[in-house]
Each structure stands twice: as C-alpha cells, then as structure tokens.
Amino acid sequence: xxxxxxxxxxxxxxxGFGALYLLACSGALVELYRFTTSSASSEFxxxxxxxxxxxxxxxxxxxxxxxxxxxxxxxPWYRAALPxxxxxxxxxxxxxxxxxxxxxxxxxxxxxxxxxxxxxxPISITTVAFVFIRYGRDLRNHGQLRTxxxxxxxASFVAAGIAGFFGAMITRxxxxxxxxxxxxxxxxxx
Amino acid sequence: MSTSQHAASSNTPTRTxxxxxxxxxxxxxxxxxxxxxxxxxDKSAHIAGSLIFYKPTGPLSGVTTTAIVIWLFxxxxxxxxxxxxxxxxxxxxxxxxxxxxxSFFLTFPPIADLL
Numbered sequence: 001x002x003x004x005x006x007x008x009x010x011x012x013x014x015x016g017f018g019a020l021y022l023l024a025c026s027g028a029l030v031e032l033y034r035f036t037t038s039s040a041s042s043e044f045x046x047x048x049x050x051x052x053x054x055x056x057x058x059x060x061x062x063x064x065x066x067x068x069x070x071x072x073x074x075x076p077w078y079r080a081a082l083p084x085x086x087x088x089x090x091x092x093x094x095x096x097x098x099x100x101x102x103x104x105x106x107x108x109x110x111x112x113x114x115x116x117x118x119x120x121x122p123i124s125i126t127t128v129a130f131v132f133i134r135y136g137r138d139l140r141n142h143g144q145l146r147t148x149x150x151x152x153x154x155a156s157f158v159a160a161g162i163a164g165f166f167g168a169m170i171t172r173x174x175x176x177x178x179x180x181x182x183x184x185x186x187x188x189x190x
Numbered sequence: 191m192s193t194s195q196h197a198a199s200s201n202t203p204t205r206t207x208x209x210x211x212x213x214x215x216x217x218x219x220x221x222x223x224x225x226x227x228x229x230x231x232d233k234s235a236h237i238a239g240s241l242i243f244y245k246p247t248g249p250l251s252g253v254t255t256t257a258i259v260i261w262l263f264x265x266x267x268x269x270x271x272x273x274x275x276x277x278x279x280x281x282x283x284x285x286x287x288x289x290x291x292x293s294f295f296l297t298f299p300p301i302a303d304l305l
Contacts, residue, residue: 076246108299109300116297120293148286152217158294
C-alpha cells in the first residue's frame with residue numbers, strides 16, 4: 001500500500017482539512033443557532049461559551065489551511081504547463097480534463113468555480129468567529145447581527161460544500177500524481 | 191448575582207452593534223472584491239498578468255491576496271469608525287448579504303462568461 005507525496009498532500013487538503021471543516025460546519029450551525037436564540041440564559045455556562053469560541057477558531061484554522069494548501073501546494077501541480085510533445089497527460093490534471101469533451105466541464109465549470117468560491121468559506125467563518133468572540137452571549141440581544149452570523153455560517157458551509165464536491169469529482173477524473181512514493185504498508189500474498 | 195452575570199442574562203445589549211456590523215459588511219465587501227477581481231483577471235490578460243503574485247499559482251494568487259487585503263483593510267477602517275457606535279445593522283447586514291450572494295453568483299463560470 002503506497003501513496004505519492006502529491007497524493008498525500010491532496011488527501012491532507014481534501015480529507016484532512018476540507019472534509020473535517022464540512023463536518024464541523026453542521027455542528028457550528030446548530031450550536032450557534034441554539035446559543036444565540038435560546039431565551040434561557042442560564043442554559044449555557046461560561047465553559048460552553050468558551051468551548052464554542054474554541055470550536056469556531058478551530059474551524060477558522062481548518063478553513064484557511066484547506067484553501068492555502070489548495071491554492072499554493074496542489075493547484076500549481078494541477079495547472080502545470082504542458083511541455084511540447086507530451087503525450088501522457090496523467091501528470092497534468094488540467095490538460096487531462098480538457099482533452100476530452102466528457103471531462104472538460106470538470107475544469108471549465110468545476111475548477112473555475114471551486115478555485116474562487118472556496119475562499120468564501122474562510123472569509124465567512126472568520127467573520128462568524130470574530131463576531132461571536134466579540135459578543136458572546138450578548139449576541140442574543142442583537143437580533144440582526146445574529147441573523148447575519150447564521151447566514152454567513154451557512155454561506156461558509158455552502159461554499160465549502162461546492163468546493164469539496166468539485167474537488168472530489170476532479171480528483172476522481174484526474175488525480176494529482178507525482179512526487180516520491182511513500183510506502184504505507186507491505187501487503188501479504190494470499 | 192454578579193454584574194457580568196446580570197448583564198449577560200438581561201435583554202439589554204452590553205455592546206453596541208457597530209463592531210459586529212463592521213465585520214459583517216467588510217466580509218461582504220471582501221468576497222465581492224474577490225469575485226470582481228476574478229472576472230477582471232478572466233477578461234483581461236493585462237490584469238491577469240499583473241495579478242500573478244506567485245507564478246505557480248498564477249493570477250489566483252493575486253486575486254485572492256488583493257481581496258483579502260481589501261477585506262482586512264475595510265474591516266480595520268470600519269471597526270475604527272463604528273466600534274462604539276450603534277449603526278443601522280439591518281441595512282448593513284442586507285448590503286453584506288447581497289454582496290456575498292452576488293459573489294457566489296459572479297464566480298459561477300457560466301454567469302462570469304456572460305459578462
């Protein structure tokens with residue numbers, strides 16, 4: 001069982017930070033809604049408020065890590081220039097997708113949208129975290145800010161979901177290959 | 191009951207809404223700036239070339255870095271101006287959400303191609 005270095009980075013980007021962020025989003029939405037709309041202020045302790053702040057900061061780190069690794073580590077491999085005369089496109093995912101009418105859409109629509117929309121996730125969740133940390137439980141007294149925070153958290157979820165979906169489909173059709181091979185385990189013959 | 195507990199449990203805001211509104215509006219502006227810059231880089235080779243901050247990533251590096259700078263700069267200015275003020279949050283939130291919605295819409299390639 002082995003994986004290439006580029007494959008490992010893709011895994012860290014998508015399954016590590018991206019998927020974990022998406023999982024965390026649903027929890028954040030529920031907790032933010034509960035925390036900011038509950039009428040019983042005694043229902044939430046200072047410890048719970050602190051936990052939600054820590055949870056949101058973790059999400060901010062996950063979101064920024066995912067987009068920065070995506071844009072500055074993996075995307076250059078994806079869009080690598082094709083040397084003249086290259087026949088085997090497996091090391092050039094963008095060119096591989098563009099070489100067939102059945103896959104070109106994964107680049108022209110999928111990657112073109114993903115590379116931009118993904119950035120709305122960290123921008124939105126950073127805003128959510130900032131406002132929640134600044135206001136805490138006082139947010140329940142600011143109805144309009146509370147609505148905006150929930151909308152931005154939902155927008156962050158949608159942006160990450162779109163980016164994650166296209167990322168998974170692009171990787172399925174034209175995975176990023178290359179780099180040295182990492183041996184994970186030796187299989188036994190049966 | 192301590193003062194802080196009393197403040198937290200009452201329905202009276204202990205902070206003005208200016209700081210939150212500043213963060214929300216600046217995020218909307220930052221997202222919209224990213225969408226506008228992405229379209230500009232797509233339509234103009236000159237703009238695309240000037241937005242290549244890191245060659246392996248191409249114009250995306252400049253589009254996103256510039257948008258983040260706009261977002262943080264706007265955030266700093268608005269925070270400084272509104273921190274201790276009560277502002278019309280409904281109007282500001284609506285503007286921020288419209289900008290965010292437009293950003294999603296404008297970065298969608300079939301829409302961007304129509305412009």
